[in-house]
Amino acid sequence: MPYHLRFFFEVGVTHTPLWPGPQGDPDLDSPYGYPCELERLPISLATRAELVRLCEWYETSIDWDYPPGPSPWPEEQWELFRQQADTALADLRRELGDAWTVEDRRRTS
Numbered sequence: 001m002p003y004h005l006r007f008f009f010e011v012g013v014t015h016t017p018l019w020p021g022p023q024g025d026p027d028l029d030s031p032y033g034y035p036c037e038l039e040r041l042p043i044s045l046a047t048r049a050e051l052v053r054l055c056e057w058y059e060t061s062i063d064w065d066y067p068p069g070p071s072p073w074p075e076e077q078w079e080l081f082r083q084q085a086d087t088a089l090a091d092l093r094r095e096l097g098d099a100w101t102v103e104d105r106r107r108t109s
Helices: 045-059 075-096
Strands: 003-007 018-020 100-104
Touching: 003 075, 045 075, 075 100
Parallel strands: 003 100
Antiparallel strands: 003 018
16 A cells, blocks of 8 residues: 655644645545654654754744744755755655655745
8 A cells, every 4th residue: 555645844833744645635544643643654763853853943934023024044044954854855755665655745935
């Protein structure tokens, strides 16, 4: 049975960037939770910790005094975040293996 996860960061979700099912899937019931509970996935503790760290770091990209305003991050910090998220996604895909599809649903702009 193939498994499908979506990878993206969501404001207010500091424990996982993973969500079950392809977008629009009416059956998002998942044995891994919604959003996914990382401890239920067959991945290393190091990868789990890195995904949580990235989620927590992402929260600092918001100006919490005025959330709809521009991010306080300079472009260099966004680039560093994207690079580290790319690495974490590659590690996640490698650890989960071929039975899993991990769809990158991050905004590209």
